[in-house]
Structures are given as structure tokens and as C-alpha cells.
Amino acid sequence: MSQHAASSPGAPSHGGGRSWSSQPSARQSGWVTGGVVFAGVLMLCNGALAILQGIAAIAEDDVYARIGTYVYEFSITGWGVVHVILGALVLVTGYGLLKDMAWARIAGIFLAALSLVAQFLFLPYAPVWSVIMMAIDVFVIWALASRQDAAA
DSSP states (O other), rough: OSSEEEOOOTTOOOTTTGGGSSSOHHHHHHHHHHHHHHHHHHHHHHHHHHHHHHHHHHOOOSOOOSOOOOOOOOOHHHHHHHHHHHHHHHHHHHHHHTTOHHHHHHHHHHHHHHHHHHHHHHHHHSHHHHHHHHHHHHHHHHHSSOOOOOOO
């Protein structure tokens, strides 16, 4: 006796004519979409924190430790301005992502990459914070780059 019953010509098959490997997983699709929403929230937080980080660097030059010679040396006030501008752009882009605006996805990838480079260059001033922010930027880039638009 066979355990698999042959389907009759008029009855629908369990796979719907498609193999399991070619069907998009609803769980995976929902997870990636959730990743984009999470990336938008992370960008909002990252932008707000970068603005605060920049204000702290501009207002008080003694917030961050001075280092000796550094190849990419930049004044603390200059870093503050960079963080405030970049943070504002990231904040606006994060809001755009949450509103599902078309421009926000490409701008988000670009700004997260720019933030990653800025955090790398800021590494000697705040090493632990910079590494954490770099990891978040990598996740944001991955989430935005791997989003699959629904087929029409």
C-alpha cells in the first residue's frame, strides 16, 4: 500500500503546482519587512543620538578625550558639526523610511554607509560607541538592501 495517494486530475495539489523551494516564505518576507521598519527606527534613534553627540562635542571640547597624533585628525568642534549635520539627515531619512517613501531606502543606504565611515574615523575619540554604531549601520544597510518589493 502506498502512503502517497495519487491526486485526481481535477483535484488541486497540495503544492499548488509550485515546489516548496520556489515559494516565498511568508515568515522570511515579514521578517525582512520588519527589518526595514526596525532599520527606520534605528535610523531615528541613530540620528537623534548623533545630533546630541555633535552638540556635546561643539559645546564642550573636554567631553571627548584628546588623542595624540592620528592620521585622520580633525578638531572636536569639526566632528561635532559633522555629527549634527549627518544626524539630522539620518533622522529625516529614518522618518521617511517609516512613512515608506521611495527616496528613503536609497538615501538610507547612502547615509548609513556615510555614517559607518564617519564612525570609523571617530573611533579614537569614542571607541566602544563607534563600534556599536558601526554594527547598527551595517544592519541598516543590510535591511534596506535586502528588502524585496512585492511582485505586482
